[in-house]
Amino acid sequence: MIAWRARPTRRVEHHMALVEAAVAEYADRLWQRVAPQRLRWLRLVLRRIRPALDRLIVIRTPSPEEVLLEQLIRQASLEFNPDLSTLADDLAELARKIALQYGFLPNDPRTQTLEREFRRLLEGDLLSYWRTLTEPKALARRLAELRGENKTTAQIIRQVQQEYGAAYFSAERLVRTLYNSGANRAQLEALRAAGYTHKRWLTARDNRVRVAKKGSRFDHRRMDGVTVPIEQPFVTPAGSRLMYPGDRSLGAPAGEVVNCRCTLVGVMQENESASASRDSFDVPAPSAQPRSQTWMPTGSPWRNFLRLPRKGLLGLDYEVFKLVEEAAAIASRVHGLQGLPRVPVVQRLLDADELARYTPDPKTGDPAYIGIESGKTTLLAILEEFGHMIDHQAFYKNQYASLKASMGEGPLARWWSVINQTTAIQDLRSLRRAFYTYDVEGQKPVDRSFVAYLLRPDEIFARSYRQFIAVYSGDRRLLQAVGSRQNKPGFEIGYTVQWTDDEFEAIALELEQVFRRLGWLR
Structure with a gap:
């Protein structure tokens, strides 16, 4: 069939x-x-x-x-x-x-x-x-x-x-x-x-x-x-x-x-037995290594910028509610927030590959909601959408700062310069140009559309943000999830989704400076 x-x-x-x-x-x-x-x-x-x-x-x-x-x-x-x-x-x-x-x-x-x-x-x-x-x-x-x-x-x-x-x-x-x-x-x-x-x-x-x-x-x-x-x-x-x-x-x-x-x-x-979601694989891997935090968060906690409905039949599922609150608490241990609008968190049926989704309003550009599907999402996925919200709201109103950075403009320009020097990004670009790659089953075509998605500036920023939170919070579950995505096979082919600890060092230092300039650290 x-x-x-x-x-x-x-x-x-x-x-x-x-x-x-x-x-x-x-x-x-x-x-x-x-x-x-x-x-x-x-x-x-x-x-x-x-x-x-x-x-x-x-x-x-x-x-x-x-x-x-x-x-x-x-x-x-x-x-x-x-x-x-x-x-x-x-x-x-x-x-x-x-x-x-x-x-x-x-x-x-x-x-x-x-x-x-x-x-x-x-x-x-x-x-x-x-x-x-x-x-x-x-x-x-x-x-x-x-x-x-x-x-x-x-x-x-x-x-x-x-x-x-x-x-x-x-x-x-x-x-x-x-x-x-x-x-x-x-x-x-x-x-x-x-x-x-x-x-x-x-x-x-x-x-x-x-x-x-x-x-x-x-x-x-x-x-x-x-x-x-x-x-x-x-x-x-x-x-x-x-x-x-x-x-x-x-x-x-x-x-x-x-x-x-x-x-x-x-x-x-394809065959009826479709493969698993690209971001939902569970590959045993060593955890990423935590780092000592040398600052204190300033401003307000993440929870103040999320509009959470009550849990229960008319609100979020208990597990979803718990995951969102956990993600907000973990991120708030690393940095505070100032000047961002409150965004509703809602339960939505998402596409097969999606675990969560930050969505701007198509008319005004303001944040519309963070959508989460019950039974699918993870802490790492929620933190990635937090990263999208920061990218879209913290530097410019209703504009992705990472897109401007990719053209050499704005407060994330130095972050983008560091990103471009990493092996993870260079490997993805090489993979996009490749016609075939290999895995244990033999030769398979590269899914270039997915590689192009991974190389989008807004997606790169969101992934770097979630790794930043994982590394500096020291949360065991996040570190394990990041570790499974460092030079590990993703969906069908070996896509590098996260950076190794050594490569992420320079990215983390640049993000630290970015948040310090925003007044979110001291």
């Missing part, structure tokens, strides 16, 4: 958070550049058509004036040449960020391919975006509507200028569409490299997912969970063909891709 095993390299919630983070970072910058050009275009057009507009106001011609105005606006628009090159340069950064998020280094040929395709898509979208912002028919219709309200020419011009200076949402829509398309293109490339046989469409699973209704035939809600061979396109209920959500290479119309937040994951055909 055939079983299907999905290995998402990017969770839906994380994908949406990154989409909205891109919108927050780039939409305002885009609008600041395009809005002045749009207003200059509008003033030029109004200046050219004002005599005709005055005549229409005086004569009060019937409905054909909209057609006349549209013709005049089109003619006047020919005199204006927008400069879209600066917009393209700003948004081209997105391609590099997407490549890094998926673990493609700058010198990787796939990175160059992704950037080239993104640039081509960007140039076409910017031209379409400008045409939408300056659509003569829309302006003519609005002028005709205002004329029907018995406004003077001066009042009409003032009203239109106010409205045309306040269409910021259109910049958000463009960035969201571009990022989603570029990220899913990179995801497909990662799945191909990892040897996945099939791909699965996943929606955001909220009330914003598009559904077919009167006036719209596009339906993505029915696409949720659709699985096809990796080299075949998805076919939507509207008949569009897409290699991935946001793809336009096969002629999908704008209604399928604009503002889309869907993503895709890889699915592997």
Whole structure:
């Protein structure tokens, strides 16, 4: 019997958070550049058509004036040449960020391919975006509507200028569409490299997912969970063909891709007896070695920043509640906290590979919850999500400092420099480039998508944080768990998940300095 095993390299919630983070970072910058050009275009057009507009106001011609105005606006628009090159340069950064998020280094040929395709898509979208912002028919219709309200020419011009200076949402829509398309293109490339046989469409699973209704035939809600061979396109209920959500290479119309937040994951055909979760293996191994702590934690304990429901039938399972409180107490023995928001801890059904999950709100970027599934989670997994929360909230509001560090910026830049020199990370990068590796059963393909996941800066920080807590707290269970992940076989292949004691020495010293600068140690 055939079983299907999905290995998402990017969770839906994380994908949406990154989409909205891109919108927050780039939409305002885009609008600041395009809005002045749009207003200059509008003033030029109004200046050219004002005599005709005055005549229409005086004569009060019937409905054909909209057609006349549209013709005049089109003619006047020919005199204006927008400069879209600066917009393209700003948004081209997105391609590099997407490549890094998926673990493609700058010198990787796939990175160059992704950037080239993104640039081509960007140039076409910017031209379409400008045409939408300056659509003569829309302006003519609005002028005709205002004329029907018995406004003077001066009042009409003032009203239109106010409205045309306040269409910021259109910049958000463009960035969201571009990022989603570029990220899913990179995801497909990662799945191909990892040897996945099939791909699965996943929606955001909220009330914003598009559904077919009167006036719209596009339906993505029915696409949720659709699985096809990796080299075949998805076919939507509207008949569009897409290699991935946001793809336009096969002629999908704008209604399928604009503002889309869907993503895709890889699915592997395998025997029914699926292997164990990558992070849940139990390999006998010596414990990592504890270290003496030379400081005292300052600030508030972790428990003050967690919103725990009561234990019992209506709250968390007793075992989950106990594990979260234990993890908070252990971390608080190493360092305190200051200035972080409180985050709810909830019980959730998670993906097969997940033991716990820190999730930002896709709309605001604020911490939404730490999700934990009963019967699966471990102390080490909970501490890893604590690390994600610190990375996302301690240095910047709603931004992962580790991602900035990977580009040489921010307070974690030195930590990233130390990380890059470790054998564990270098081995993972070599493994990602390898075509095959060996284990006791023979030759097996490398799961490159999982390796790319392990090499993501935010995941590296979270793993370094949990090892930091294990080593300095001296907790026996944590040290044993870390020891089992030091140069030990993980899922199917020997992925190095944690650092050896010797290698972690420099990382621990750098994290100590980071927390000292935050005022969490003394």
